[in-house]
Each structure stands twice: as structure tokens, then as C-alpha cells.
Amino acid sequence: xxxxxxxxxxxxxxxxxxxxxxxxxxxxxxxxxxxxxxxxxxxxxxxxxxxxxxxxxxxxxxxxxxxxxxxxxxxxxxxxxxxxxxxxxxxxxxxxxxxxxxxxxxxxxxxxxxxxxxxxxxxxxxxxxxxxxxxxxxxxxxxxxxxxxxxxxxxxxxxxxxxxxxxxxxxxxxxxxxxxxxxxxxxxxx
Numbered sequence: 001x002x003x004x005x006x007x008x009x010x011x012x013x014x015x016x017x018x019x020x021x022x023x024x025x026x027x028x029x030x031x032x033x034x035x036x037x038x039x040x041x042x043x044x045x046x047x048x049x050x051x052x053x054x055x056x057x058x059x060x061x062x063x064x065x066x067x068x069x070x071x072x073x074x075x076x077x078x079x080x081x082x083x084x085x086x087x088x089x090x091x092x093x094x095x096x097x098x099x100x101x102x103x104x105x106x107x108x109x110x111x112x113x114x115x116x117x118x119x120x121x122x123x124x125x126x127x128x129x130x131x132x133x134x135x136x137x138x139x140x141x142x143x144x145x146x147x148x149x150x151x152x153x154x155x156x157x158x159x160x161x162x163x164x165x166x167x168x169x170x171x172x173x174x175x176x177x178x179x180x181x182x183x184x185x186x187x188x189x190x
Contacts, residue, residue, distance in 0.1 A: 013084015
């Protein structure tokens with residue numbers, strides 16, 4: 001199921017809900033046949049609920065049960081697809097916005113290159129001051145639980161820190177960076 005991740009969320013939701021409904025049907029049917037009607041009805045709920053809607057459509061024919069279960073599976077898939085669609089929309093809202101066009105992406109790349117160029121022109125003292133300011137900014141992002149902002153700030157700090165020469169690096173600052181990275185990792189893992 002390597003391709004599962006590339007499926008749209010509505011399709012995943014439809015398949016998952018349909019499989020769960022069928023599993024619950026078979027478990028509920030077995031429990032119901034063993035004269036445990038209340039527990040059996042709880043497990044049969046997805047199909048009983050669908051059957052209440054489809055019963056008037058099918059009528060009293062000899063193939064009624066086949067039609068009812070077929071229609072119930074289709075209804076379960078539609079309900080699961082709607083649930084998956086809503087969940088997919090909610091997940092998209094939480095993701096950071098990506099550049100919509102190639103020109104916007106190029107502008108962002110050029111902006112990052114300019115930042116790197118400016119950072120290389122700074123003196124060691126300026127770089128250390130900028131790292132300290134970025135650490136303060138990153139800590140604010142961490143306290144607000146803004147993972148995206150904290151990660152972006154951490155990348156800027158690492159880029160600046162990597163431009164420092166071995167004699168310019170500060171042990172205390174390095175420890176602060178490790179602490180910041182540890183807090184960021186803990187926040188990401190929650």
C-alpha cells in the first residue's frame with residue numbers, strides 16, 4: 001500500500017468507513033444470532049441505519065437483502081467519503097501556505113539567497129548578536145507552540161552559526177542552541 005498516501009482524503013475515508021461498516025456488520029450478525037440482541041444491534045448500527053433509509057426504496061422483493069446490503073455498502077462509502085473530505089479540508093488549513101506560482105517561488109528563493117549573502121558580509125560580533133536575537137525570537141515561537149516559526153528561526157540560526165569560524169564560536173551560545181533544538185524536538189514530537 002505504498003500508494004495509499006497519494007490517494008485523496010475522500011477516497012481514504014470512503015474505504016475506511018466501508019471496511020469498518022462491513023466488519024461491524026459481520027461481528028454484529030454473529031452476536032445477534034447468538035441471541036444477544038442489544039449488543040448485536042449496536043454492532044449492526046451502521047447497516048441498520050442505512051437500511052432504514054433504503055427499505056422504502058427496495059420494497060418487498062426476493063432480492064431485497066442483496067439490494068439492501070449493496071445499497072448500504074454504497075451509502076457507507078459515500079458517508080465515509082464525506083467524512084474524509086471534511087478531514088482533508090481541515091488538514092489543508094493547518095498546513096503552511098506554499099507559493100502558488102513559479103514567480104512567487106523564485107522570489108522566495110532570491111530573498112533567501114540575499115539573506116545568506118548579507119549574513120556572509122556580517123562580522124563575527126554582528127553574527128553572534130543576530131544569533132542571540134534569533135534565539136529570543138525562536139523561544140517566543142516555542143512558547144506560542146508555533147512549530148513552523150520555530151523551525152524557520154532554527155534554520156536561520158544554524159545557517160548563521162555555520163558561517164562562524166572555529167575561534168569565533170561561543171560555548172555558551174552553543175549550549176543555548178542545543179537547548180533550543182531540544183525544546184523544538186520535544187514540541188514536534190507531541
